[in-house]
Amino acid sequence: MLRVLLIAGLLSPSVPSRAPALHVMTWNVCAGTYRSCPLYRRTTAELAWHVAVLATKADVVFLQEFCAGADAGLERELEARTGRAWSVKSAGFAHPDGSPYQCAPDRNGAPRGVQSVTLAVAERDARFEVHALTTPPWGLRRSAVCTAGRALCTAHLSSGSVYDDRQKGKPYRHRQLRELFELGRGVIGGDLNLVPRDAARAYEGRDECDPRARWTYVTRKRKIDYVFAADGRMRRCFVDYARKHWSDHVPVHAWVTR
Numbered sequence: 001m002l003r004v005l006l007i008a009g010l011l012s013p014s015v016p017s018r019a020p021a022l023h024v025m026t027w028n029v030c031a032g033t034y035r036s037c038p039l040y041r042r043t044t045a046e047l048a049w050h051v052a053v054l055a056t057k058a059d060v061v062f063l064q065e066f067c068a069g070a071d072a073g074l075e076r077e078l079e080a081r082t083g084r085a086w087s088v089k090s091a092g093f094a095h096p097d098g099s100p101y102q103c104a105p106d107r108n109g110a111p112r113g114v115q116s117v118t119l120a121v122a123e124r125d126a127r128f129e130v131h132a133l134t135t136p137p138w139g140l141r142r143s144a145v146c147t148a149g150r151a152l153c154t155a156h157l158s159s160g161s162v163y164d165d166r167q168k169g170k171p172y173r174h175r176q177l178r179e180l181f182e183l184g185r186g187v188i189g190g191d192l193n194l195v196p197r198d199a200a201r202a203y204e205g206r207d208e209c210d211p212r213a214r215w216t217y218v219t220r221k222r223k224i225d226y227v228f229a230a231d232g233r234m235r236r237c238f239v240d241y242a243r244k245h246w247s248d249h250v251p252v253h254a255w256v257t258r
């Protein structure tokens with residue numbers, strides 16, 4: 001009987017192994033201009049370190065309220081920690097007149113660049129696209145940043161503050177949401193500044209990382225940070241509450257079928 005089982009095992013067709021998932025992290029770093037945030041006025045090296053520590057196992061990183069002056073340091077830190085090549089691209093915010101919306105300088109007075117939405121991918125010399133989103137004429141100008149071909153896209157939508165889409169019905173955020181999801185052709189995420197019921201359009205034909213809709217915004221305990229992929233592609237989700245003292249948002253990790 002044992003011989004028969006062994007022979008049957010040898011003759012059975014091999015079951016293909018499951019392809020490794022794409023690990024995507026999204027995080028609003030809150031590094032730029034809010035004095036109450038822990039990474040406010042931290043050096044660019046410190047910003048890079050905090051992101052890289054969280055992204056050691058990631059393949060893709062979406063960041064909001066990052067500082068573009070830390071891009072090169074982030075690329076180096078990710079490469080050192082992961083042993084892989086990385087590419088980083090930031091799309092800076094701008095004032096209504098088009099002038100750059102700068103991060104506050106670090107505690108030593110050194111500039112940290114423009115406050116940005118940032119996309120990092122574990123790939124050498126990756127190519128990126130930046131697409132302007134429709135914003136209130138009186139509010140910050142914002143963009144989505146995507147990989148070439150738009151398989152990966154991230155953005156930080158208008159905040160809903162008195163100076164940035166506070167109108168009834170959130171018209172600019174809904175328009176930005178539509179624009180972002182018309183751009184993205186694969187994995188899309190970031191800080192949408194909309195709770196799930198207001199972001200319903202994004203769920204059409206897609207899975208979101210956390211179907212339980214747990215809070216991601218520390219200050220008000222509501223979900224406004226997301227990772228979306230096509231139906232059936234989402235394999236796992238982790239909301240990192242252990243890092244709730246690092247920012248006013250917690251990191252969200254998604255594992256997506258490639």
